Amino acid sequence: MPKMMLHVNTKRIQHDEFEKDKANGTKRVLEVDFAMSFSCEYQNEIQSALWSRASVVLFTAAVFCNGNCKTYILCSDTNNKDKDTVFVFLDFFYTEILKENSAISEEIIWSDGPSSEFKNKFMVKTLEILNQKHNRTFTWKYFATSHGKGVVDGVGGNIKRLVRMKMMTQGEGCTIQSAKDFAEVAAQLDTKSHLWYIEEDHIRNEILSQNPWRNVPSIPGIKEFHIITCSTSSGFYAKNNALSTKIALSNPKGNLFNFPGKWVVVCYEGKEYPGEVVDASGDQVQVSVMVPTGPPHHFKWPRQPDCICYLKEDVAREISPPVVVNNRGLFKFIDI
Incomplete structure (x- = not known):
């Protein structure tokens, strides 16, 4: 029961924090998530085609700023939802999509907390890189476990529904056998969300050119953190939730903890x-x-x-x- 009470308390605190961030005109909120991959099908396919279907990775996002909400979809032919993919997608957002705004003092990323995708030491390193590139505070905030549903989930589900209906329509259907096909059809069907197609080769080349995973320190206790901030002036710090005290990690270029003797x-x-x-x-x-x-x-x-x-x-x-x-x-x- 105490663990359940702690979980519910964290859920409520983080939800309130999310609403406060969206209402704050000096902060820009980027909520992100991976939708379930889209499976490419033929309208009338034989059974063996099941084993050769291509899949499309969908990275959905919603930007909240000054009371407005804009939705985005990045689709790719990569099969990986790993640190490289997340890094390149986020870097693309802040470099190519989201324009610099002098009125924004802090960029906040909200997501759920799967360790394989978002809640790991590589994403902390990503905060450091974004902080250095754009010279502003970057914070990653996590919803409580199993409570990360939001606008982004609706965006992903809706675009897959529209594309599949088009693909299966008799007489007016279309053939989708790649992520590029998906992006072209989706752009015509959904005029409310902004959509980009990113090739797997682009992800690979960006990782090779930027080499972002140099000197990535471990983050002990990261699974307990729901807020991690990288600030040019204050360095790294983390919080168990929005109401808890700050835990200083170190400056962005330092070792996060000095272990011996502790x-x-x-x-x-x-x-x-x-x-x-x-x-x-x-x-x-x-x-x-x-x-x-x-x-x-x-x-x-x-x-x-x-x-x-x-x-x-x-x-x-x-x-x-x-x-x-x-x-x-x-x-x-x-x-x-």
Whole structure:
């Protein structure tokens, strides 16, 4: 029940924050999402055609600014919804589509939080690159899990419905066997959304030319964050939700955490354990953890030291050192 209450609370806080951002005239909100890929079909196809259908990746977006909403669709022949695709699409938005506006003080990206697409260290690096290119604050905000539905979902569903109806219409149908075909037909059917076609080769060439994934640091505890900001003046900071306190990560070019000698909470097999960092190297951190004992929130050192290496992504957060409870080796943490 406490986890459910925390989830509902986060959902409400983030929803209120989204509405406030849309109403703020000094902020421009870009809500993004991947729609389910469109499957290219023939009007009268044989069964074996099922195994050779091409698919179209759809990246839908809605821009909210000064009380106005404009919708956009990027379609591509790539089969990947990974960091490279997201980076190139976002870079295209802010470089080619969204014009510079001196009245805008902050660019805000809203999305749901799948780690494979949006909520990972590569998207934090993307914020840094966008910040450097456009010299303004960029913030990525996430809806609570399973509560990210919005305008963008309707945009993706509607364009797929229109194209499929056209494709299956007897006598007036059309053949769509590629993302380029889809883009041409969709542009004629949906006059409300702005649509662009981006080739997979363009994505590949942009990644090769910009090489954005140099020196990408780990972000321990990123799964708990719902707001991550990159500011030219304040550097990186994160928040668990819109009402929580800021957690300073570092300046954009620095290492996000100085691990050795710190006390942290690590996640192991679904449970959290407090411990002291012994060493850190690459993507791993060695932590000597304590075990729970006696009254709630009390811990002790195990008889045999439990000191192993964890991925830095498994470090949930930094905490204060423990306080001695008695002379029998009992400790407690003010942060737990």
